[in-house]
Amino acid sequence: MAIIVNAAKCIGCGSCVLLCPEEALDVSPSFVVEVDSENCTECLTCLDCCSNDALGEST
Amino acid sequence: MAAARLPHSKMGKMKTDIVIIGSGIGGLCAGALLAHSGYKTIVLERMPIAGGRYTSVKYKGYTVPTASWMLLYGKDDPVYKTLQEVGAPEIEMRGAGTPMARYRISGNIYDWPEKGALRYLLSVASHDEDEVNRVMTALGQAMSEETPSNEISFRDWLFQYTRNEAIHSIFQAQIATWCGMNADELPAGEFIRALLSFRGKSDFRIPKNGLKDIIDALEKVIKENGGEVWKLTAVKQIVVQDGESRSIIAERNGNEMEIEASVVISNIGPKKTIELAGVGNFSESYLREVNEKVRPSVGMDYLFITDKPLLDFPGTLYTTDTRRKVSWSVPTMMWPEHAPNGKHLLHGFAVPRSTLDYDPKEEHDIFMQDLMDVFPDFKKCGGQLLLRRNFCGEWPCTRAWQGYDVTQETPIENLYNVGDGAKPEGWIVGSGAAESGRIVARKIMERIKPWGR
Ligand SMILES: Cc1cc2nc3c(=O)[nH]c(=O)nc-3n(C[C@H](O)[C@H](O)[C@H](O)COP(=O)(O)OP(=O)(O)OC[C@H]3O[C@@H](n4cnc5c(N)ncnc54)[C@H](O)[C@@H]3O)c2cc1C
Ligand code: SF4
Ligand code: SF4
Numbered sequence: 001m002a003i004i005v006n007a008a009k010c011i012g013c014g015s016c017v018l019l020c021p022e023e024a025l026d027v028s029p030s031f032v033v034e035v036d037s038e039n040c041t042e043c044l045t046c047l048d049c050c051s052n053d054a055l056g057e058s059t
Numbered sequence: 060m061a062a063a064r065l066p067h068s069k070m071g072k073m074k075t076d077i078v079i080i081g082s083g084i085g086g087l088c089a090g091a092l093l094a095h096s097g098y099k100t101i102v103l104e105r106m107p108i109a110g111g112r113y114t115s116v117k118y119k120g121y122t123v124p125t126a127s128w129m130l131l132y133g134k135d136d137p138v139y140k141t142l143q144e145v146g147a148p149e150i151e152m153r154g155a156g157t158p159m160a161r162y163r164i165s166g167n168i169y170d171w172p173e174k175g176a177l178r179y180l181l182s183v184a185s186h187d188e189d190e191v192n193r194v195m196t197a198l199g200q201a202m203s204e205e206t207p208s209n210e211i212s213f214r215d216w217l218f219q220y221t222r223n224e225a226i227h228s229i230f231q232a233q234i235a236t237w238c239g240m241n242a243d244e245l246p247a248g249e250f251i252r253a254l255l256s257f258r259g260k261s262d263f264r265i266p267k268n269g270l271k272d273i274i275d276a277l278e279k280v281i282k283e284n285g286g287e288v289w290k291l292t293a294v295k296q297i298v299v300q301d302g303e304s305r306s307i308i309a310e311r312n313g314n315e316m317e318i319e320a321s322v323v324i325s326n327i328g329p330k331k332t333i334e335l336a337g338v339g340n341f342s343e344s345y346l347r348e349v350n351e352k353v354r355p356s357v358g359m360d361y362l363f364i365t366d367k368p369l370l371d372f373p374g375t376l377y378t379t380d381t382r383r384k385v386s387w388s389v390p391t392m393m394w395p396e397h398a399p400n401g402k403h404l405l406h407g408f409a410v411p412r413s414t415l416d417y418d419p420k421e422e423h424d425i426f427m428q429d430l431m432d433v434f435p436d437f438k439k440c441g442g443q444l445l446l447r448r449n450f451c452g453e454w455p456c457t458r459a460w461q462g463y464d465v466t467q468e469t470p471i472e473n474l475y476n477v478g479d480g481a482k483p484e485g486w487i488v489g490s491g492a493a494e495s496g497r498i499v500a501r502k503i504m505e506r507i508k509p510w511g512r
Binding site for chain 2: 011012013014015017018019023027029030031045048049051052
């Protein structure tokens, strides 16, 4: 499983970045969030932070 | 290991006086006032923390706001008044002191004096006393006699008195910073009302741990008065029957629950309120009004880490001569504890040339050029990016442009909107969101008694 970002929906508001307990997210220069899969523990906190429905989980 | 999402179990049911959807500053101000007045109040928040865009978190050792930085009107701020009215303990806050602001105009930096500030800055920008008098007289008349129409933008209104871009840029810097808009997008009447609401009251304050201190205090009041603030609880539906809101359906810990409430207050923006209550429950004219009016104000927001403070005062520097009219501050000048020892923060905020249509990547390049222009020593001072953010869409600067808000009442009985899509005239950003919450709390207290009373 992994966190997937829907680049068309992500605005780069950073809301998920601030609340990821592993600091595994960052906003790219084109304002789309990037997931560092090395550090992501798949806790799914970020999914609850996104107002733009831009995050999901892949199986 | 990933936490699996639980399948829905049987729906739990509850009853309460007030349900508030969303724990933004508008929702929490309404909630604290109502709970303190004896209404059983349940606040439901989708995120793991309360406060929405009006709180702060620790990020990589720095205190970072989720969006909003400060209380704008000091002791006259609706947030401050709410804290007082609900008997919350005093929160330690600091202001910028003097000068509160500096302006870079045509390459030179000027302090915002305590008296006659606007005239002074316009004189510096203009060097033509007739022009300054013309603008100041027009502003004075607009503030004391006839407020200009909202049908004309502030930029067009000002064009009647001056075409001097240096003067326009001073106003543009203020409007961008405080409204997340451009002067050609902001209705003239609304700018004048905002100036009036600020007159004698502008007193910016930041709490010790950021705005989280305020959110914690409001949440505590709600809980101490028998209410609840449930996080990780997303409302999925507002149940409407016969033109009246009856209950909400929410998802919490993988379970669905229905909460019956005398009143539902929505803090999630007028468009989402309609979505949750069902489009079919609103008249065509209301739907059209919300669709046409409610568009978000936006902003590109940057936090940098430096080894030395890049400004030598705790207030705001407005650069009116940069590509975008940027506001800069060093929050660690006010609260050094907002960064690890020996480190500082630099905050920059700019609004794209059009809030309706912009390319964030292009705005980023422009912002970085402005940064290097204003702070040529940025790299030498160990400058590095902490976080870049684009506030827009469903996580905007404000949900409705200043002057384009909808009323707090909705066509559905006992369903209200609060927040920065329902700001009262003249009240800006978070303070406007808070004031909308205060208005709704008052309306409810006039109409409905708490249970069992
Ligand atoms: C960069 C920036 C700087 C700013 N600086 C300032 C400043 O210094 N001072 C100031 O006063 N204002 C400032 N503002 C504006 C201020 O942040 C907002 O106006 C204010 O926070 C809006 O509050 P709100 O009440 O509308 O609620 P919001 O903050 O929008 O909160 C709504 C809450 O509802 C929750 N929610 C959404 N959907 C659901 C659902 N279905 N179920 C449950 N919960 C849900 C959300 O998670 C959120 O927590 C700034 C804004 C930006 C972007
Ligand atoms: S799933 Fe958890 S650890 Fe992974 S990016 Fe999201 S919040 Fe961070
Ligand atoms: S919260 Fe959503 S929109 Fe915002 S940066 Fe994260 S994924 Fe993108």
